[in-house]
Amino acid sequence: xxxxPRDGAAFPRSLARFNRKVANPVMRLVAGWLPPFxxxxxxxxxxxxxxxxxxxxxxxxxxxxxxxxxxxxxxWVRNVxxxxxxxxxxxxxxxEYEQPRLVGSNEGLQLVPTMVRRPFxxxxxxxxxxLTVSPSxxxxx
Numbered sequence: 657x658x659x660x661p662r663d664g665a666a667f668p669r670s671l672a673r674f675n676r677k678v679a680n681p682v683m684r685l686v687a688g689w690l691p692p693f694x695x696x697x698x699x700x701x702x703x704x705x706x707x708x709x710x711x712x713x714x715x716x717x718x719x720x721x722x723x724x725x726x727x728x729x730x731x732w733v734r735n736v737x738x739x740x741x742x743x744x745x746x747x748x749x750x751x752e753y754e755q756p757r758l759v760g761s762n763e764g765l766q767l768v769p770t771m772v773r774r775p776f777x778x779x780x781x782x783x784x785x786x787l788t789v790s791p792s793x794x795x796x797x
Contacts, residue, residue, distance in 0.1 A: 665727030753787035
């Protein structure tokens with residue numbers, strides 16, 4: 657059995673690279689309107705370039721929780737944590753979120769719907785990113 661990377665990745669980085677080139681362009685076509693997929697719009701912390709990353713996002717009491725599948729060293733995770741705000745398109749609506757924070761599996765699994773907890777546990781999902789809806793925005797339905 658291969659040891660798990662230190663950043664808690666549920667999937668190998670090689671799959672992340674494949675997804676970035678092949679699956680993400682396809683997922684961006686549907687992720688903004690097909691839950692639980694969403695499009696996370698963020699800016700590169702070093703390049704300043706704008707990115708649109710398809711993610712799995714679930715509503716919480718005060719915002720969203722986003723699943724981290726490829727570890728906490730993923731560029732999108734590092735970009736979002738370095739920023740104070742992020743835009744998320746979900747269910748055909750875009751909303752601003754703030755206060756991004758890394759959430760561990762114990763807390764994160766309690767924030768996602770019951771039906772996905774077991775699959776996430778089996779897949780080895782250890783991290784989530786919590787986002788709080790911006791006061792200047794409405795809480796998404």
